[in-house]
Amino acid sequence: MPEQLIFSIEVFLNGLMAGVLYSLVALGFVLIYKASGIFNYAQGVMALFAAMTLVGIMDGQVPFSHLINATFGTDVHHFGWQLPALLSILLTAGVMVLLAWAVHHFVMRHLVGQEPIILFMATIGLAYFLEGFADLMWGSEIKTLDVGLPQGLNETIDEVTYNIFGYGFFIDNLDIVATVIAALLVVALVLFSQYTKHGRAMRAVADDHQAALSVGINLDFIWVMVWSVAGFVALVAGIIWGAKSGVQFSLSLIALKALPVLMLGGFTSIPGAIVGGLIIGVGEKLFEFWVGPLVGGATENWFAYVLALIFLVFRPQGLFGEKIIERV
């Protein structure tokens, strides 16, 4: 087999794995968009916030320690404990539910029925607030996140591919784990929204507020639930991304990558978010591999956006989005 082709296969697989992370972030967007028509710009920052909170809880960091020390002249920074990963994840999930409640109670509840652009602006504000708040709470230094996920070269794949192609593929264990987790998460979300009472209520609220009220659905409860689920998805994305490249503020920028993913997959489709993420992941890696050297590299920075632009021209509703029909 020609060498270039073998390399391409490896690049393809790596692209799939990278795409999973895009999918995860895009999934958070889709959930909130479907249920409330809000494009949540803060989804990426929520992932950052979740990852920082997780590290903070695990390492027993004192929240707001800078603020406390500056105000009272004390010198506290750690409680001095190290919590197990699973417990910390559960506690962080609890924090994300609190955050969901606060976002709904203090911001979104007051904007019900407003224009989508106003809701969007509110989430931009939320993103900046949350970024500053996370900084204030946990400090701005780069942290490592280790929840015990396997990392490094997967030797089995390396060996098997070496025997077949005479060249061992480098696939990171973490990417494999991420893929499995993402798949489980998606299956769980789809089952939840299709076959349970609260899932049905969620879809109902997304469809028609008045009708939802008339069958006894508490809109406030559903919205808090949706933001909580989105917060949970953000936590999963934050854990994986944080384990991969450290918990730092650039994490919030992955939200921007989710944008082309959504344009590809459609804003209202869960499968769309997944497929869109994979296409972008694979596309940008392969493009970089094949075309990158010809144009001086760094194509990964713009490839996704150009692809999204092409989609906007020819298929504005995305691959799986609801068809846009204007009635006149």
Place this chain on the structure above:
Amino acid sequence: MLDASQDGYITEDGRRIGGVVMEMKNITLRFGGVVAIKDISFDIREGEIRAIIGPNGAGKSSMLNVISGFYVPQEGEIWFRGERRPPMKPYEVARQGIARTFQNIALFEGMSVLDNVMTGRLTHMKSGLFQQALWKGKAEEEEVANREVVEHIIDFLEIQHIRKTPVARLPYGLKKRVELARALAAEPKLLLLDEPMAGMNVEEKEDMSRFILDVNDEFGTTIALIEHDMGVVMDLSDRVVVMDYGKKIGDGTPDEVRNNQEVIDAYLGVSHD
């Protein structure tokens, strides 16, 4: 002809009407300076079909929205099943057992007919969020039991053939019937219908009338409805409230209302000099 006692009365066609289920006392509703409902009182009895009629802008829909909790009146008392109802959110009213349909159809367009009707059962599902999420025990049992009720209603309203069809694809008349099915799925103690026949052709109107009568007959559902079409209302209802400019101008059996001079004036117009 009407027996005013709490025990109810017997209709001409021999149906037994029970005690008062809902009583509106001196309801006044304002929007800023506009008075939509002015000091209106009436009651709805168990098992009866009660109509609210009136010309355009009379305040009928406002009245229905007051009953279903979408509007909160500034003055007056609402009594439901012997208890005074504090100001409530619409979803709380729904949970009390008051279901409704809308004049402009409010269905979940993206969901199938079956899913739409299933949402009507939400108030009957008690399992918690975690049970739901884990799909365990009670949640599963509930889903199955509720599914049975829903299938029965779907059969009853003759919409089996479109069970799996997304609502957005249905014609208007069928949508109205699906909306009725969803409201009925809640097994309401009081069913509110906002212009159930609006925009329908004669045949569809006849179908809908038949379903309303059948529902009332078969399930003993108490129904309050708003309707434009005088002919339909007079055939369907046991008692009628007539509204005009936010005020009550008549209340009684269809025959009584038909012969009420004020009602005739409101509908046919009268010269003011």
